[in-house]
Amino acid sequence: MLALSPVFVGFIAWEWLSSRRLTVGRYRWQDSAANVVLALMHQGSDMLALLLLMPFFIWLYQFHLFTIELNVYSVALAFLLQDFLYYWFHRASHHIRWLWASHVTHHSSRLMNFSTAFRQSLTYPISGMWLFWTPLILLGFTPALVFAVVALNLAFQFFVHTQAVKKLGVLEWVFNTPSHHRVHHACNPVYINKNFAGVLIIWDRLFGSFVAEQDNEPCRYGITDDFYSENPLQITFYEWRHMLNEIKACRSWRQLVTILFGEPVHYGTNDTKLD
Numbered sequence: 001m002l003a004l005s006p007v008f009v010g011f012i013a014w015e016w017l018s019s020r021r022l023t024v025g026r027y028r029w030q031d032s033a034a035n036v037v038l039a040l041m042h043q044g045s046d047m048l049a050l051l052l053l054m055p056f057f058i059w060l061y062q063f064h065l066f067t068i069e070l071n072v073y074s075v076a077l078a079f080l081l082q083d084f085l086y087y088w089f090h091r092a093s094h095h096i097r098w099l100w101a102s103h104v105t106h107h108s109s110r111l112m113n114f115s116t117a118f119r120q121s122l123t124y125p126i127s128g129m130w131l132f133w134t135p136l137i138l139l140g141f142t143p144a145l146v147f148a149v150v151a152l153n154l155a156f157q158f159f160v161h162t163q164a165v166k167k168l169g170v171l172e173w174v175f176n177t178p179s180h181h182r183v184h185h186a187c188n189p190v191y192i193n194k195n196f197a198g199v200l201i202i203w204d205r206l207f208g209s210f211v212a213e214q215d216n217e218p219c220r221y222g223i224t225d226d227f228y229s230e231n232p233l234q235i236t237f238y239e240w241r242h243m244l245n246e247i248k249a250c251r252s253w254r255q256l257v258t259i260l261f262g263e264p265v266h267y268g269t270n271d272t273k274l275d
């Protein structure tokens, strides 16, 4: 992912220059700086998680069901299946609070630009994102291939975080595009919890979570909460702190399970104004 940094920087520069003429800024330096710091924190925790998890995945691989040779077809199949699993991971991340506690970081900006793609949480390994890739290992894809397609999927997603590209014609039918992903980052009632795709939008179309961007409904970006911060630590631990406070006041096991794994709780109306 770090090897692609020059490409990412080039796209950000192009988008920033092309948006300077707009009345509403698409970039705030405080927001972008927070995104970059969050990306570095996320990369650090991902490297650590990879080191810790690789032995587990190699151990798990011995139970694989099929022997899958490495060729262009098996790589394409791994990519397709991982994208399918990503869809469900992402959908679960919006409906299970333990996963949302990490994923909310990505949605916490009120802006939408290429740097928003960097806004990731270092707590994804704690939430258990890696669990969603275990079926691929058990099917017979090697751990190295699985990690490669996971990285490829995430790299693709950088390019859908922009307002500089409107619609992409027939590609809109098959691929997750900037238009589809703007909808995903919007908190308008009609757009909320839609378009969970990683690379292929077909999963949303198949499983009923697709909504197209509408000209008469401009996207309002961010979460529905009143929370707004440009401090990377506050952004990272925002929902975890809320959960911890609720756990302290918890009175039963049933309540505890709801706090941890129920629908995410939202606090407020997304009315905080940026200066």
Ligand SMILES: [Zn+2]
Pocket (backbone or CB within 6 Å): 090, 094, 103, 106, 107, 184
């Ligand atoms: Zn999301």
Ligand SMILES: [Zn+2]
Pocket (backbone or CB within 6 Å): 106, 117, 161, 181, 185
């Ligand atoms: Zn996104």
